Amino acid sequence: MIQCKECGATQYEGALFCSECGRFLMEDGRKTTDVLPFSDYGHRPPPPPPDNFKLETTPTAKNITFVIPHSRHRHIMELSGQIRVGRSGSETDDFPELDLTDDNGAELGVSRLHATIQWSNYGLVLMDLDSTNGTLLNNFRLPAKRPYPLRSGDEIRFGDLLVHVFYD
């Protein structure tokens, strides 16, 4: 059941207009979470973080692409050191490399410093920085501050914001 935001009446899921006050209910925002086009990946838990893990610099520069279905944005950046994921805030002048402010990051629960992506001896890894709403890798919730291998084609959820990652 859903609730009309205008008059508070309880309505059936799927109703287009409130039967009581006539409000268009689809404007009240999405009730369910976002688009999941790569559902094959969706339920596969990632392998556990390796023990003998250590951070490295990239052997050669790599291009990494982030696709955000919600805003239809595409961010392409060169991976050399660390990519921080988060939102730029007025009180900080520290801009994360992947800035999700314009992708509705605040409303979708992206923290200012949410996660990092960096190169290691195991390839690319993703690490949640103890964010408020957490990070999901292929629908698997990552424990904070532990690096997980990130493959090209994986989907990440920062809070409620879905991001697809591709790299060569």
Next chain:
Amino acid sequence: MSGETTYYSILGVPPGAPPDEVREAFATRVAKFPAESAENPEYQNLLRAYEVLNDPDRRAIYDSLMAEMAPSPLIINAQISRTKIPITNSPQIFYVLVEVNPPHQTAKSRRPLNLCLVLDRSTSMQGQRLDFLKSAVELVLSKLAPEDIISIVTFSDRADVVQPAVRITNKSSVVARVRNIHASGGTEIYQGLLAGVEQLQQTPLHQYNNHLILLTDGHTYGDAKECIELSARAAAQQIGISAFGLGDEWNDSFLDSLVMSSGNQSAFIEEPTQIVTYLQQRIQGLGLIHARNLRLKKELPSQVILQYGFKLLPFAQPLDTSGPEVKLGNIEGKGALSFLLELALQPQQHEGRITIPLEITADIPERTAKEQTFKSQIQIVVTANPLDALPPKDLVKAVRMLNMYRMNEKVWEEIEAGNVGMAATRLQHLTTRLLEAGEIRLAQQAHSETVRLTNGGALSAEGWKRLKYGTRAMIGETVRMDSDDSV
């Protein structure tokens, strides 16, 4: 099927012609050939046509072959508000907008009309109403084709057959009889309807497009149930009933249910001057029928319930969804018949697929088969992560209009239950929505009724009808505008 040579066209009879008519047609045609015609190919064709059509078994085979070869006479299109729906613990609803179209190349052959006008001549009709009614009837007469049949019945406390069923050859004598109608007495609709149906039955019903138009300005007392039963019996004999109410005293829900069994129109004529327009529109629609008596089979999966049905084209009208079949009426006039369904779905705990069949049966006058069934279906996928796509625009628009109509109905329910305060609140909401939709006149009507309710506690009977039939007409107009755009 125009221009194509069939055994029926060789004999010059309609596809549904009874055996007698086939024999008669053959006899007249064969007599035209001279005795030594045995080698004449036309003569041989005529013989062959007769041999097949005169033998019930061979005719049935021929009919089924013809039906298979012809392009489908009706095309069903369905749009659905959501094709993918989430797994939930509570019931959900979804909407289906169905459009039934005759194919473009359909030859619009006109089946003659067997029309009966059943007119109220109770005392309250005196003056302007009756005057306009008389001129409207004259206009109807001028619109009818020579092969059409007309009968006219008036009623007050009793029924009078003003004009028994007749092929119109001498229009002026009919007009003279109409001019002689005088107003007096009460309103007993059943008597009028019964006499009207009897007049229609004077004609072989299967060869005609049979229709009764009721026009009344009063409340019928005590015989409403008989009227509705009669209307259902008439519908079974392919007699359709339309009903028009004048003024503010007639019973709207009665007229609505009266036309439901044949899926026809009931409407409110606000001003006597509009009688002509309404009657003319109705006659135009009836004159051009592509398919008659459409029925939607209510064969739903057990977890789906049909909650509400509303016809949008050719006119806006609520549908009776209580029986095993939903009567949809005719495809008339310029084309499409469309209707909106609201369906409820039981809670879905698992992913899966739900198929809802759409099976529509119709009588196609140009066809060999008496009735034909057309099938389509809609599918809904139940999934953990449904895509949040917006429903089709046309569908949203239709649902918006329909929702206003139903908000209006709830106002009346509140009043009947004695909740005047609640009714006023609902009317206020409705006013806002009507304004949003740009329906200024209806919004003003709703507003003044709100004020009336808050002050005196009574809704005016006329104001109520204006709102009810106004919102209903609004649905029809909105949808018609859209479909005109798309052509």
